[in-house]
Amino acid sequence: MRSRRTFLQPLPLALAGLVLFLLPFLLLGSHSFITIHDNLDTEIGSPYLLNKFRVVFDYRPTAVMPSIMNGLPRNALRSGLNPTVWLFGMFPPWAAYLVNQALVRLLGLLGMWALLRRRWLPGPRRRWLAAGLAVAWATLPIYSMYGLTVLGQPALLLAVLRLRAGRGGWWPWLLVAAFPVWSFFVFVGPFLAGAAAGLALYDAFYGRRAAALRVGAAAALLALMYVVVEWPLFYSLLVTQQFVSHRVEHDLLRTVAFGLGPGLRSAANFLLLGQYHSSQFFRGALVLAVLAALAWGRGGWRVAARRLAPWVAGMVAVALFCGFVLQAVAVVQHRLPLLHAFNLTRLGFLLPLASFGVLALSLRLLPGRRHTVAALLVATQLFIGLLMNAEWTNNLRELAGCPKKAQPTYAQYVAAPLFEKINTYLTQRTSMAPSGYRVGCLGFAPAVAQLNDFYTLDSNQNSYPLSYKHQFRPLIAGELAKDPALATYFDAWGNRCYFFSHELGRDFLVPAKPVRTVQDWALDAAAFRKMGGRFIFSAARLASPARSGLRPVADFADARAYWRIYVYEVAEPAP
Incomplete structure (x- = not known):
């Protein structure tokens, strides 16, 4: 009887709910849908290659990733202290991704549960609400490759609050020290350390010296651990610059929409x-909860308004900042070079937790007789998060046998059997392993070729040498000249250092069927050959490859792959 009562406690059931959420991924395995944009086409290849080339902890200035961009500096990639990188050394990429996601969501659930029960929703009558909100938090649409950057914030907040109160012993210090290991400094580090420092100053101003010292020490520990974990980044920024990043040419004057209207629309979107990187979900449950608290809250609407106003005002202020900050930065970007290193709109990474804080506080204001209303609000939040979680909904569709069009699974996207055919054919043709030549990709992300152990001249990177960008541009200059929008996309931003086609635009998901044909593609074959390029892998057929200095080699198809790959070889120069 006791074991039954134990199981029917809120936390075990919340954990069971998380298992049910993860079940489609477990059942599908490598046939799971995994978010592609800025994830499968970018983030997953990096830890795989770090382990493959055994440079996880090689921070020497001379260390490079040979299969990316003719030797991308190793220190342009993520820290080797990040547990996500370790998982990719233990499992195949698809399995490492799913294990990483399960761990991140589990820790997120436990952190939110602890914060709710100790601070936001204490008391025996609210434990089921806390369990439901914890599940809703853990199943939000997130980029799990960013680790605990978002979902780990409740545990960090609880640790800081415990330190502020002088309780908790050693574990809050451990949590503060551990958070930077599995989160990204460039996304949340400056804002979290700044918020803790601001709280310390607030306490000092009101004479709470002991609390101010403890919170200030926590802020310092958080910043110090980020320096330790991200040492290559800080060393390059503050001591000796290993390379000039292409980010110095980010030109907000060309990429940001100016004016009151665009700023307000952006702010409304944040609010x-x-x-999407920080978790994109409709805040409808939050709005309903605030209205419910104003209508039925204990003490009347004035008490509810007084309690909720600082939170809501803070969220609005953050949203307005994120909506307009890029316009302000654009004006001074050339006078403050460090602004290129950090995107200040990432302050928005704090909004998901703030949203749940407002939701929890609104539920707390509701009297006991409104428990059904509170439960419906929690269920609404859970439903919204699940509905907007594209990975989860697409995998349900996959299990049901009606997959969403143009949303390939991991196995279809990476297409290992297809690229194994290409590798075998080219090895026989050239008597060289893939390391002996370089390829370029058209119509699909270079990460696909990289995950299949080819060496690409193109890639999608948050930071890479500016000199390489300038070296690469002549290869695609003909296509950029045909499309001013593509030229701006590359010249004023350039994270995607790709082989563009003005006919394909920014379509990097060209499927096997129907066959797409590029009528006129401009490539500087001589510059391509000079950089070591030998083959173009194209998801679209080239109608006139000879105009680009290419000759057809073969095309490859596989029923299990999303792609049909046309291989072209750069022609030898005339004698």
Whole structure:
């Protein structure tokens, strides 16, 4: 009887709910849908290659990733202290991704549960609400490759609050020290350390000296651990610059929409939906909870308004900052070079937790007789998060046998059997392993070729040498000249250092069927050959490859792959 009562406690059931959420991924395995944009086409290849080339902890200035961009500096990639990188050394990429996601969501659930029960929703009558909100938090649409950057914030907040109160012993210090290991400094580090420092100053101003010292020490520990974990980044920025990043040419004057209207629309998006990297979900449950608290809250609407106003005002202020900051930065970007290193709109990464804080506080204000209303609000938040979680919904569709069009699974996207055919054929043709030549990719992300152990001249990177960008541009100059929008995309931003086609635009998901044909593609074959390029892998057929200095080699198809790959070889120069 006791074991039954134990199981029917809120936390075990919340954990069971998380298992059910993860079940589609477990059942599908490598046939799971995994978010492609800025994830499968970018983030997953990096830890795989770090382990493959055994440079996880090689921070020497001379260390490079040979299969990316003719030797991308190793220190342009993520820290070797990040546990996500370790998982990719233990499992195949698809399995490492799923294990990483399960761990991140589990720790997120436990952190939110602890914060709710100790601070936001204490008391025996609210434990089921806390369990439901913890599940809703753990199943939000997030980029799990960013580790605990978002979902780990409740545990960090609870640790800081415990330190502020002088309780908790050693574990809050451990949590503060551990958070930077599995989170990204460039996304949340400056804002979290700044918020803790601001709280310390607030306490000092009101004479709470002991609390101010403890919180200030926590802020210092957090910053110090980020320096330790991200030492290559800080060393390059503050001591000796290993390379000049292409980010110095980010030109907001050419990429940002100016004016009151665009700024307000951006702010409204941050407030009501959020930015997709930091978790994009409609804040409808939050709005309903605030209205419910104003209508039925204990003490009347004035008490509810007084309690909720600082939170809501803070969220609005953050949203307005994120909506307009890029316009302000654009004006001074050339006078403050460090602004190129950090995107200040990433302050929006704090909004998901703030949203749940407002939701929890609104639920707390509701009297006991409104428990059903509170439960419905929690269920609404859970439903919204699940509905907007594209990975989860697409995998349900996959299990049901009606997959979403143009949303390939991991196995279809990476297409290992297809690229194994290409590798075998080219090895026989050239008597060289893939390391003996370089390829370029058209119509699909170079990460696909990289995950299949080819060496690409193109890639999608948050930071790479500016000199390489300038060296690469002549290869695609003909296509950029045909499309001013593509030219701006590359010249004023350039993270995607790709082989563009003005006919394909920014379509990097060209499927096997129907066959797409590029009628006129401009490539500087001589510059391509000079950089070591030998083959172009194209997901679209080239109607006139000879105009680009190419000759057809073969095309490859596989029923299990999303792609049909046309291979072209750069022609030898005339004698």
